[in-house]
Amino acid sequence: MTSQTLSLSIDQPLSLLLKSEALVSNSSLCDIRVAPGVAADVGHIDSAGEVNDYAVDKLDEALQGVEVIVIPAGVPRKPDTNASIVRDLAAAIAQNAPKAHILVISNPVRFTVPIVARILEKAGTYDPTRLFGITTLDVVRASRFLSGIAGTDPAQTPVTVVGGHSGVTIVPLLSQSSAGAAVEQGSEAWKALVHRIQYGCDEAVQAKDGVGSATLSMTYAAAKFTNLLLRALKGEAGIVTPTFVKSPLFAAQGIEFFSIASNGVAKIHDLGNITTQEQELDNAALPELKKNIEKGFAFVQ
Ligand SMILES: NC(=O)c1ccc[n+]([C@@H]2O[C@H](COP(=O)([O-])OP(=O)(O)OC[C@H]3O[C@@H](n4cnc5c(N)ncnc54)[C@H](O)[C@@H]3O)[C@@H](O)[C@H]2O)c1
Known part of the structure; x- marks a missing residue:
């Protein structure tokens, strides 16, 4: 084979x-x-x-x-x-x-x-x-990995993950969920959890040993996001999930797109209250994001 x-x-x-x-x-x-x-x-x-x-x-x-x-x-x-x-x-x-x-x-x-x-x-x-x-896989992983530490049901352990969709551009806002807030910001456990969320893709790639990437979990995440969007389009209220969209949040810094909680198709949210450590993660994400967005625009030119 x-x-x-x-x-x-x-x-x-x-x-x-x-x-x-x-x-x-x-x-x-x-x-x-x-x-x-x-x-x-x-x-x-x-x-x-x-x-x-x-x-x-x-x-x-x-x-x-x-x-x-x-x-x-x-x-x-x-x-x-x-x-x-x-x-x-x-x-x-x-x-x-x-x-x-x-x-x-x-x-x-x-x-x-x-x-x-x-x-x-x-x-x-x-x-x-x-x-x-679609950045839902980061959200799915964050819930799963955090619930593994907190001993909670992943379905009841939502985590907002913002930024981009790979490596350091992935910024999990753990402080905004009750289970996540219990992990002390800046502690070794917090660092390990953040790293696992940012680089979870590598676990699948390495385990598949050269014959694929995180395709099944990505498929699940894509279907989940599509379901949320379809429900929002049908008029269901209160659907808020992170996704990579045009956002005014960092536009002044030349960053036109950012994964951020978005209410269906209607409203782009802001970051909400974040900790100093989360601000540092965000600061590390922005230059990478900017570079790639500019590369995308240059490609079309
Ligand atoms: N967002 C994520 O987290 C995530 C995770 C895994 C993979 N990916 C990305 O998803 C994409 C697909 O990954 P995969 O592992 O399924 O790849 P794959 O090569 O196994 O499958 C890609 C499919 O796209 C089809 N295709 C290629 N060019 C096409 C075209 N011009 N029009 C229509 N179909 C075309 C191919 O025939 C194939 O069926 C890649 O860009 C990959 O990087 C994203």
Whole structure:
């Protein structure tokens, strides 16, 4: 068996989860190679939603009437390839689904989301309240890792995680949750927890030993974020979750995007009360974020 056959992409399990999502009435799967097989497979699931597949040269057709677009297309650890892919997808979206909500998974989101924004802007269809980088995996990991220490149920241990979506750009605001506040800020336990949240991806990569990344947990996180967005779009009140969006928070420092708690599609929150240690984490995140966002804009130029 080759390593290729062992590696599991995000797109296939995500297609399955979204097919079983009650709020999805219709899925259009578009991929350069596997869409027909995946559609035939997940299309047998006993949920009401319809599934259609499209070859990549039928992308324009696939986008007709679509309200929410999730983009897991890409190649792991190939930012420039991913940049080209999202650039081309964004151009097609601007033409065929200008009102759609766009959820970007293709990494690094702090590079790919600004690219999508600029392409939409050029096409005159950019609405910042409809473009999101999915950072939910950081939130999921933070809840899981913190609950492991606190002895709580992860589902009842929410942690707001802001910033970017990799390494030092991930800023968990542990002080804002009761279980997190119990971990003394700046202590060795706090440092270890923050480090684990920031670099959790490496645990999966190392354990998979060269045949994949954190694709299953990412798939779960993407489905979770999509569900929250769909519920918010349906009018459910009180849905607040971190996501990488255009934010005024650090705009004065030239940082146009920041992962921050966002209330569905309506309101971008601020950081709230944070500790000195969390402020230091934030300070470390900002230069990295700025660099990548500028790189994204330069790519489109
Ligand atoms: N945000 C996260 O936490 C996280 C975690 C893991 C992976 N990722 C990112 O998600 C992306 C996908 O990762 P993966 O492990 O599933 O990769 P993969 O290579 O296993 O699968 C990528 C899929 O995208 C498809 N594809 C490639 N180019 C395309 C195009 N132009 N149009 C349509 N489909 C196209 C491929 O056919 C394949 O099915 C990568 O960018 C990766 O870095 C993000």
